[in-house]
Amino acid sequence: MDECWSQGKLESIGELVSDNCRIHDPVFPALTSGADNLKRHIGMCKKGFPDLKFSIDDTIAERNEVVHHWTAQGTHKAEFLGMQPTNRKATVTGTSIYRIEGGKIVEQWADWNLMSLMEQLGVSKAPAMEGQARDSAAKQSRA
Template structure:
């Protein structure tokens, strides 16, 4: 079970605190068990900060706490604070990764299941698309997705398998395997009935609850070889 620690503190020496945290990160390379760290500043009380530190489990957090570098950093942190920091230990009982869920609506609901009406719910009207299959550096508009998917769905019955997915900030990176049966003309190739596979990576940038930009990299040469269109 994931574990999160909240550290609540006040300080007038934020620059010194940042330097202290940078030093701790450098000193604990290869040893620390923390996987994610966020520091937020109170908008209404400018000397008030909350640090959120994520660990794979409470046990891993204890390993991190027992590092001598962590203990030294804590003592120096206290010296920089206005009063003693407070600590709240939390077991994570629900972890919603909303940007991942948004992007997976494209793969599952729109691309595979064919609910093209959901495109306007998932993609911004001024969505910008970057696709290695196209001569243009980028194309704009949610209709780009509708047009591309219509071509792929006319040419293949297909599905996506998500091999790996990583979300950081506003971006979601998906490594996928595509499997399709060639049922209709595609890129000038008459239907062959062949079952084909290819791998690819999609990077989606999300903002305001919609996908704003996308980058596509896929092994199209392998697909065309499987269709017999090239050697």
């Protein structure tokens, strides 16, 4: 996954992630399934933080599950979750759990520290969740 997130090689996702992969991330409730949605999600994150880099701090693997504790760092250069660019550098940590079947990720759970990101970016109000940001932009364009 490092080459997808850090290097932006989104074509690798199809090799790693099942088309029917279920994805659980409370910050991105619209991100529910599939390699294509994950590509879109990574693209959105890389747009907001073009220099985004992930490092794996710890890995635990047992049976058909892999757990990564990770650190992500990047500079906020474009809108992300409705937050306008701040040009500030930010570092967040999180944990991802992957369930593997047939050599591909079929389910993923992610948990990371959104409040820490907001604090580092100097954002005081809660950002829009992924689906809410899109809905809000559509409403504004109709007004």
